[in-house]
Amino acid sequence: MRVTIVVLLLVHYALSLNNGLVRTPxxxxxxxxxxxxxxxxxxxxxxxxxxxxxxxxxxxLVSDGWRDVGYEYVNIDDCWPSRERDANGRLVGNxxxxxxxxxxxxxxxxxxxxxxxxxxxxxxxxxxxYIASGGNEKIDAETFAAWGVDMLKYDGCYSNETSRKVNYPxxxxxxxxxxxxxxxxxxxxxxxxxxxxxxxxxELNAICNLWRNYGDIQDSWDDxxxxxxxxxxxxxxxxxxxxxxxxNDPDMLIGGxxxxxxxxxxxxxxxxxxxxxxxxxxxxLSKLEPDIKTVLQNRDVIAVNQDxxxxxxxxxxxxxxxxxxxxxxxxxxxxxxxxxxRTDGTPHAIKFSLNDLKISGAKxxxxxxLFESKHLGKYSTAEELDIYVDxxxxxMFRASPISVENIFVEEVFETII
Amino acid sequence: MRVTIVVLLLVHYALSLNNGLVRTPxxxxxxxxxxxxxxxxxxxxxxxxxxxxxxxxxxxLVSDGWRDVGYEYVNIDDCWPSRERDANGRLVGNxxxxxxxxxxxxxxxxxxxxxxxxxxxxxxxxxxxYIASGGNEKIDAETFAAWGVDMLKYDGCYSNETSRKVNYPxxxxxxxxxxxxxxxxxxxxxxxxxxxxxxxxxELNAICNLWRNYGDIQDSWDDxxxxxxxxxxxxxxxxxxxxxxxxNDPDMLIGGxxxxxxxxxxxxxxxxxxxxxxxxxxxxLSKLEPDIKTVLQNRDVIAVNQDxxxxxxxxxxxxxxxxxxxxxxxxxxxxxxxxxxRTDGTPHAIKFSLNDLKISGAKxxxxxxLFESKHLGKYSTAEELDIYVDxxxxxMFRASPISVENIFVEEVFETII
Numbered sequence: 001m002r003v004t005i006v007v008l009l010l011v012h013y014a015l016s017l018n019n020g021l022v023r024t025p026x027x028x029x030x031x032x033x034x035x036x037x038x039x040x041x042x043x044x045x046x047x048x049x050x051x052x053x054x055x056x057x058x059x060x061l062v063s064d065g066w067r068d069v070g071y072e073y074v075n076i077d078d079c080w081p082s083r084e085r086d087a088n089g090r091l092v093g094n095x096x097x098x099x100x101x102x103x104x105x106x107x108x109x110x111x112x113x114x115x116x117x118x119x120x121x122x123x124x125x126x127x128x129x130y131i132a133s134g135g136n137e138k139i140d141a142e143t144f145a146a147w148g149v150d151m152l153k154y155d156g157c158y159s160n161e162t163s164r165k166v167n168y169p170x171x172x173x174x175x176x177x178x179x180x181x182x183x184x185x186x187x188x189x190x191x192x193x194x195x196x197x198x199x200x201x202x203e204l205n206a207i208c209n210l211w212r213n214y215g216d217i218q219d220s221w222d223d224x225x226x227x228x229x230x231x232x233x234x235x236x237x238x239x240x241x242x243x244x245x246x247x248n249d250p251d252m253l254i255g256g257x258x259x260x261x262x263x264x265x266x267x268x269x270x271x272x273x274x275x276x277x278x279x280x281x282x283x284x285l286s287k288l289e290p291d292i293k294t295v296l297q298n299r300d301v302i303a304v305n306q307d308x309x310x311x312x313x314x315x316x317x318x319x320x321x322x323x324x325x326x327x328x329x330x331x332x333x334x335x336x337x338x339x340x341x342r343t344d345g346t347p348h349a350i351k352f353s354l355n356d357l358k359i360s361g362a363k364x365x366x367x368x369x370l371f372e373s374k375h376l377g378k379y380s381t382a383e384e385l386d387i388y389v390d391x392x393x394x395x396m397f398r399a400s401p402i403s404v405e406n407i408f409v410e411e412v413f414e415t416i417i
Numbered sequence: 418m419r420v421t422i423v424v425l426l427l428v429h430y431a432l433s434l435n436n437g438l439v440r441t442p443x444x445x446x447x448x449x450x451x452x453x454x455x456x457x458x459x460x461x462x463x464x465x466x467x468x469x470x471x472x473x474x475x476x477x478l479v480s481d482g483w484r485d486v487g488y489e490y491v492n493i494d495d496c497w498p499s500r501e502r503d504a505n506g507r508l509v510g511n512x513x514x515x516x517x518x519x520x521x522x523x524x525x526x527x528x529x530x531x532x533x534x535x536x537x538x539x540x541x542x543x544x545x546x547y548i549a550s551g552g553n554e555k556i557d558a559e560t561f562a563a564w565g566v567d568m569l570k571y572d573g574c575y576s577n578e579t580s581r582k583v584n585y586p587x588x589x590x591x592x593x594x595x596x597x598x599x600x601x602x603x604x605x606x607x608x609x610x611x612x613x614x615x616x617x618x619x620e621l622n623a624i625c626n627l628w629r630n631y632g633d634i635q636d637s638w639d640d641x642x643x644x645x646x647x648x649x650x651x652x653x654x655x656x657x658x659x660x661x662x663x664x665n666d667p668d669m670l671i672g673g674x675x676x677x678x679x680x681x682x683x684x685x686x687x688x689x690x691x692x693x694x695x696x697x698x699x700x701x702l703s704k705l706e707p708d709i710k711t712v713l714q715n716r717d718v719i720a721v722n723q724d725x726x727x728x729x730x731x732x733x734x735x736x737x738x739x740x741x742x743x744x745x746x747x748x749x750x751x752x753x754x755x756x757x758x759r760t761d762g763t764p765h766a767i768k769f770s771l772n773d774l775k776i777s778g779a780k781x782x783x784x785x786x787l788f789e790s791k792h793l794g795k796y797s798t799a800e801e802l803d804i805y806v807d808x809x810x811x812x813m814f815r816a817s818p819i820s821v822e823n824i825f826v827e828e829v830f831e832t833i834i
Contacts, residue, residue, distance in 0.1 A: 033762050034763070035762065035763065218760040218761060219760045219761070219762050220760035223760065258807050259760065261676050263676065344635060345453045390675050392636070392676045393675055
């Protein structure tokens with residue numbers, strides 16, 4: 001098992017986009033799910049798509065400690081451009097909503113120690129009907145680089161299978177030619193159904209740094225569950241596709257929005273960490289409940305996501321509406337998560353051993369609960385764990401190998417004291 | 418319209434169970450949804466079905482201000498009895514979990530200024546397989562009365578259509594004969610599909626104080642939505658069935674449990690108030706987030722629920738995944754609620770006038786937002802309201818008639834100051 005993983009990593013490494021970026025999954029904030037195409041600044045001065053919104057979120061990322069735990073990108077989505085290119089054929093931001101221009105916004109974001117992402121589309125128009133980059137890849141890539149943009153989300157509206165095959169690689173090449181390191185996020189596979197043979201993940205890895213495999217997330221637990229199920233059901237395709245520099249993207253974190261409970265927020269966050277997913281929140285950082293903020297800033301969970309191996313977790317158990325995943329980590333450690341889609345009132349027990357999750361390499365592991373921040377004790381790989389999972393909740397722990405010598409020392413020590 | 422309502426109220430009054438109880442919808446706490454049949458006190462000493470749980474909740478109802486806003490019942494559900502009747506053929510509580518007996522628990526609850534509810538079934542066994550009252554209606558009613566029980570939820574497992582027709586009225590009669598005022602909650606219509614011709618709401622009104630029309634609620638927003646849709650779809654049957662002394666029961670409030678967000682909690686609570694529903698929370702009162710508690714203790718929303726007219730709200734608008742209900746209140750006032758099942762990220766606008774909700778009686782109404790606690794201004798009944806509703810959220814207000822003289826005075830006053 002371990003040998004297989006190492007081989008897959010090597011294969012991935014050799015083929016992935018070699019711009020040196022996002023060796024661990026990118027983290028930040030992205031406007032779309034929460035703010036959509038709200039351009040009504042008269043009625044929603046704080047929430048419309050404009051420079052004030054992105055500056056406000058940049059301020060929050062710093063002042064509320066998000067940057068310190070790893071969230072570094074502030075990403076614009078659709079509806080930012082003017083309706084016309086400028087006299088030189090360049091994209092420009094809507095002059096009412098981005099009066100200082102995108103370059104000034106990038107400077108502001110950089111001054112905060114953060115990075116700026118922007119959005120365009122491989123067709124003639126964006127999904128929201130704004131001017132897009134199809135046919136203008138070179139000038140737009142140069143414009144983004146000149147502005148100091150650090151990431152591009154490249155959508156696929158107003159395109160077809162044939163045009164996408166040309167235009168996604170083309171924009172990737174133009175971004176590379178600018179010489180500026182720009183993370184390239186491709187919506188391409190989501191437009192092809194996300195699976196081979198229509199999606200060639202080997203090719204995608206050579207072109208993009210991350211890619212949206214599946215539909216847009218909505219503010220809905222049902223949608224979170226649907227995404228997690230799809231990831232589990234298609235893991236034999238998805239796991240080998242991902243690794244340092246190239247990531248499967250199940251879309252944004254919606255914790256802190258309107259519809260997820262605290263438990264559901266933990267579940268999405270924990271599972272996105274298990275899946276080595278990009279962690280882009282889309283919420284109003286100024287309106288988060290303290291307990292939601294605590295969840296989304298959990299350093300132990302983030303460490304699982306940011307593990308240097310970059311291996312996507314695998315589902316080993318799906319029974320009684322509970323699913324159990326494990327994710328190999330550096331230095332022989334593993335992360336384990338059991339999440340529930342049950343609705344029957346009380347925590348539900350699930351029993352499994354580390355062996356059931358193909359966790360091996362040591363005979364004993366020390367387990368640490370990542371949301372409860374407590375040691376669960378040490379277990380042999382054959383020993384049965386009896387885990388209770390809340391309805392729609394998650395139980396998540398880190399398993400660290402214990403050498404036989406260490407166990408002996410520990411036991412002697414316990415005997416002495 | 419007003420005339421129709423008055424007539425319906427009179428009809429209802431004449432036919433409803435005349436034990437003088439629950440002239441407004443009952444409020445309290447009920448164990449089932451959150452605690453189910455958890456009898457594992459070794460592993461869950463605080464959460465298993467036993468006297469400690471109910472005493473803990475009684476304590477909380479008092480110490481945390483719930484009693485002061487109207488929550489007065491502490492209700493036991495399934496799995497409380499011993500597996501055998503006693504030597505005199507009487508029900509007894511499980512001796513391990515209710516070591517002091519139900520009478521002592523009733524005394525404790527009463528000493529707190531609260532009331533105790535209990536649970537049985539019209540079949541031989543409860544849904545959880547415990548001893549039930551079918552065939553022992555007289556002795557069990559007398560036992561409940563002797564214990565000082567104030568309410569009985571009477572379930573319908575291990576029964577059939579024929580036996581229910583006999584046993585539900587029979588237990589009602591036996592309760593009445595005890596001379597103790599005991600609120601009688603019948604699950605009967607839920608077992609018949611909730612609709613005529615199988616359910617005769619006129620008869621039900623003469624027998625029961627409240628009745629479960631539909632399936633058990635689960636810890637799930639989808640289930641809350643399903644219930645609200647069923648209530649709206651069948652309102653022409655349900656509205657005339659309900660009124661002082663006899664209530665349609667859409668089942669427990671699940672705010673504070675595992676799966677509802679704050680907005681979803683507001684929506685369920687606000688809509689249960691609009692539907693003149695019994696308000697029984699099923700949650701762990703010692704683990705509620707402060708903002709959830711604030712919602713469930715909102716006095717303005719509770720006042721809508723407890724309005725003396727006891728008229729169930731009616732749905733007038735269902736479009737774009739937003740539904741708008743209005744509920745006639747005493748003194749010519751109305752409550753209005755618009756809730757959303759949308760998941761598209763941002764608040765969504767809906768436009769309607771008070772006329773669209775058949776609100777009449779005055780030309781102008783003053784509107785007060787019940788969750789935001791703010792005045793929205795005065796509107797003519799023809800004027801268009803432009804309401805924004807959060808995804809899965811609710812906007813709810815009280816409309817108070819303004820006489821033309823008052824408007825004149827107000828306007829003069831506004832001119833002067």
